[in-house]
Amino acid sequence: MASVVRIGLIGSGFVSTFYMQGLKDVAGHEVKIVASPHAERSEAFAKRWNIPEWTTDIDGTIRRTDLDLIILGVPNFVHAELAVKCAQAGKNVVCTKPLARNKQEAKRMLEAVKAAGVLHGYAETEVFSPAVMKAREFIERGSIGKVLMVRSREAHAGPHADWFWQKELAGGGALLDMGCHMVEAARYFVGKDNPIVEVLAWGDRLYHHDRTDAEDNAVLLMRFEGGQLAIAETSWTARGGLDLRNEVYGTDGAIFTDVTRETGIRVFALKGAGYIVEKGETDIGWLIPPIEEAWVYGYREEMKHFVECVAQNTMPRETFEDGYIVNCVLDAAYRSMATKQWERVDYN
Incomplete structure (x- = not known):
């Protein structure tokens, strides 16, 4: 069991703000880095939430070896690309809703995480x-x-x-x-x-x-x-x-x-x-x-659940399988x- 789940957050916009609000009262985690293609927003987001590192290098963040979980708080049109990269890097991954723009993209994401054997969470707040x-x-x-x-x-x-x-x-x-x-x-x-x-x-x-x-x-x-x-x-x-x-x-x-x-x-x-x-x-x-x-x-309950699942190495109750079904x-x-x-x- 991991004592502290080390998180890389991808995205510095609206939903990532809610994720940080949800995480602020969750024990046993550390958001080590936020990555976003927008340098000014990424830096400002890191300062606001006291995240020690910020970057525009999303691929480099996914490849880091000191992260236990990647959370994707990004627009729909990059969900599939980034989730597949997370799986290929052997990273546990949580993706915001909807899982994908259509079932073809969702199926590619689901197949990738299953093939990699990583934990995957579908962040359906409802x-x-x-x-x-x-x-x-x-x-x-x-x-x-x-x-x-x-x-x-x-x-x-x-x-x-x-x-x-x-x-x-x-x-x-x-x-x-x-x-x-x-x-x-x-x-x-x-x-x-x-x-x-x-x-x-x-x-x-x-x-x-x-x-x-x-x-x-x-x-x-x-x-x-x-x-x-x-x-x-x-x-x-x-x-x-x-x-x-x-x-x-x-x-x-x-x-x-x-x-x-x-x-x-x-x-x-x-x-x-x-x-x-x-x-x-x-x-x-x-x-x-x-x-x-x-x-x-x-947001708080889902973030708590995902952190606990990674800490205990157990599959979340909402997974990419659920997101695929929704699509x-x-x-x-x-x-x-x-x-x-x-x-x-x-x-x-």
Whole structure:
């Protein structure tokens, strides 16, 4: 068992900031270096988080022999390339969501880590959110009987970085960006031994015609082998900050989670309150700040889990296999958008 897990962080942007917020209360790790193609950002990130080294040499960081884990907090279009390099270097690797832009890239990543025999973690925050894990606990107790239906929603006014808006770079629009959370949440609630077999999806560009060539709104229906139904609603046109919730309906009860609209605190500010919430659009008037975003979204719990898994040399509960399955489901969803019919999910 490693006493201290030595981490190399690739990426110095939005999601890497959340990873550092999640790691700050996790014992038994050290982030030794941050690597980013942008020198000024990499240096500033290192100073902000007291990381001893920063660099623009990403490949050199991956090849270092004094690192136990590489965390990829990078844009979608470099996930496959960097994950394969990590595997070839014999590095345990954690990759942010979605695992890849499509199932072909995801399969290449999965095959690479399996061939290398390294630990691989899929950083899907939704299933590490304390509220979602508590919901799963009640399901496992049998508190709501057999799960029949799941309805999830993630919505805000649009992504923070330019590459998200470019379909070729991102791999898709709102459905890929946020639907990946809801596909995995549905599997988590219904059970991973009960696969999603077919999907029906709608997606369109309703508003951001001058910003994206992808869908800015989408709805996805997922049918499970056992007959259950899951519904995912995604939007890049919803005002008022991040909206993130789940509804789980069973034969004997129901569960609701809402980590951004029911936070236990309300603030009324006339002069401006500063940062409130991810994708927040105002800091005056009545405000609903989360108690601690990195915790309620799942970043802290997932980082704790991944660090512990590397320390104990055990495979995480969310792996590249899960990310690959999510990409398979979403590929079928994009086919359904085009055909306007139910489409079978191909896991091969």
